[in-house]
Amino acid sequence: MLKMPALLLSLSAAVLATQPAMAQSSKAPVAQPIATSCPVVLKHTFKRLQDDAPQDLCQYAGKVVLVVNTASYCGYTKQYTGLEELYAKYGSRGLVVLGFPSNDFGNQEPGTSQEIADFCFNTYGVKFPMFAKSSVIGTAANPLHANLTQLTGQAPKWNFAKYLIDRNGKVVAFFPSKVAPEDPQLVGKIEQTLAL
Template identity: 75%
Template sequence: MFKNTLLLIGALAAVSVAQPAAAQASTAPAAVRPLASCPAILKQNFKRLQDEAPQDLCQYAGKVVLVVNTASYCGFTKQYEGLEKLYAKYGSRGLVVLGFPSNDFGKQEPGNAKEIADLCFNTYGVKFPMFAKSVVTGPDANPLHSSLTKATGQAPKWNFTKYLIGRDGKVLEHFPSKVTPEDPALVGKIEQALAP
C-alpha cells in the first residue's frame, strides 16, 4: 500500500509539473515575432557617411525605403529639408530615407565625407541615414543603384533622383529630380506603401 501511495503522489507531481510547461509552450510561439526576411535588393553593405562604419541595409527590411542620390552644390540641394520632413513625419509608421551622395552629375559633390556630413547634418538638420559618397550611374554604379536601375529601367539622370521600395523589397516607383519631397505624387505613393 505504501508503494502504491508513493506511485500515486509521483504521478500527481508529474502531471502538475507537466501542465504549466505545456501551457508555457503553447504561449511561447505567440510571444516570439519573426524578423522580416531581408529582400534581395537590401542584401548589401555600405559605409556610413559620418564615420565609415559598415551598415547592413537588411536593418531596413520590412520598412518602406526612399533611396535618394544627393549632392551638396545642386539647385535641388534644398530638397534635403523636404526629405527630412518626410522622414520625421512618416518614420514612426515605417518610412526610412537613405541618402547616397554622388559626384556623378555636374561635379556637384566634390567634398570629402566630413564636408558632406557637415552640410547635411549642420546646415539641413538631416537625421535620416546617409552613406559614403559613391557612383550611382553607369557600369561603376554602386550595387543598390544598379539594382534600382534594372528594376525600373530608369537610371538616375541627375542629383536627387528618388526610388521608392515597398516593405516587401519590390521597387514601386522612380521619381526624377524635379519631383520634390512635398509633391503629392510622391507623398501619395509613400502613404499607399505605408498603409496596413
C-alpha cells in the first residue's frame, strides 16, 4: 500500500512536467507567411540610391512589395508623401515600398543619385528603399521593370506608376500614375494582399 501513493506521486509529477510543453504546442500558430525562396520577380540586384551599395531584392521575399517609378520634378512628385505614409503605416505588417527614380518621362529626374536622395529625404522625409536612377520602359528598362511589364502587359506611361506584388512574388495589381497612394482602390488592394 505504501508503494501506490509513491507511484501516484511520480505519475502526477510526470504529467505536471509535460503540461508547459503541451500548453505551448496547443497555441494557435501565427499566420505569418514566410517565403522559403526568392520569387523570380525579385531576383535582381540594384544599387542603393544613397551610396550605390548593391542591394539584392531577395531581401524583400515574403513581403508585399509596391514598386514605384519616381521623379523629383513631376506633377505627381507630391505622391512621395503618401508613399512614405503607406510604408510607415503598413511596414510592420509586411509592406515595403521600392522607389526607382527614372528620367524617362519629360526629363523630370535630371539629377545625380546624391541630388535625388537629398531631395527625397529633405523635401518628403522618404525612408522607404530607393534605388539608383534607371530606365523603366522600352529596351533600356531595368530588369525588374522589364519583367513587370512582361508579366502585366502594362508599362509605366508616366512617373509614379505602381505595381503591387504579393508575398509569393505574384504581381496582383498595376496602378497608373493618377492613382494616388491614399486612393481607396490602392489602399484596399494593399490591405487585402497583406491579409493573405
